[in-house]
Amino acid sequence: xxxxxxxxxxxxxxxxxxxxxxxxxxxxxxxxxxxxxxxxxxxxxxxxxxxxxxxxxxxxxxxxxxxxxxxxxxxxxxxxxxxxxxxxxxxxxxxxxxxxxxxxxxxxxxxxxxxxxxxxxxxxx
Numbered sequence: 001x002x003x004x005x006x007x008x009x010x011x012x013x014x015x016x017x018x019x020x021x022x023x024x025x026x027x028x029x030x031x032x033x034x035x036x037x038x039x040x041x042x043x044x045x046x047x048x049x050x051x052x053x054x055x056x057x058x059x060x061x062x063x064x065x066x067x068x069x070x071x072x073x074x075x076x077x078x079x080x081x082x083x084x085x086x087x088x089x090x091x092x093x094x095x096x097x098x099x100x101x102x103x104x105x106x107x108x109x110x111x112x113x114x115x116x117x118x119x120x121x122x123x124x125x
Contacts, residue, residue, distance in 0.1 A: 002026040002114045004034075004096050009119030012086055016123070020081040022096030022116060027077075030054035033099045033106035034079040036070065038092035038121075047108030048094075051079060057105050086123045093118040 008020040022034055035050035049060045049070040058070050069082040079096060097112035 002098065002100075004098060004114055004116035006094065006096055006116040006119040009094060009121045011122045011124065013125050014087055014123055016086050017082070017084045018086065018121060020083065020094055020096075020119060020121070022079040022081075024053075024077045024079070024098065027098070027100070030074065031101060031103055033102040033110065034070075034072070035097050035099065035106065035108050035110070035112055036079075036081045036094060037097060037108075038090075038094045040089075040092040043092075045095075049081065050106035050108055052102060052104060052106045053079065054102075055104055059106055059108065061108070083121075086121075088123045090121060091123050092121060094121050095119075 003025045005023045033052045036048045039045040051058045051070045067085045072079045095118040096116045098114040099110040099112045
């Protein structure tokens with residue numbers, strides 16, 4: 001059974017950094033993409049970045065370009081989101097999700113059938 005588990009959230013000061021992890025299990029092949037999403041209180045969920053687990057191509061929304069980096073370690077079946085220069089506006093619940101059947105590339109508006117439980121990121125002094 002496919003499963004995603006996030007970790008790495010917490011409290012960080014403005015300007016600080018965090019690394020989120022998304023550990024995947026139960027996926028038969030590497031033909032899938034992982035997307036990172038976030039939802040702040042009172043706001044709609046928004047996509048941040050995605051990566052094709054098989055061939056490694058990535059995509060970032062403009063508001064995180066230059067601050068966030070997505071990567072994967074297929075030996076550990078884990079996708080990471082390195083977040084730098086965090087601001088209070090980055091405070092949200094961050095979730096990873098999987099879109100299967102993706103041979104190449106990734107898209108944040110795809111059909112993400114599998115979701116993790118989410119991890120809270122709070123940026124505050």
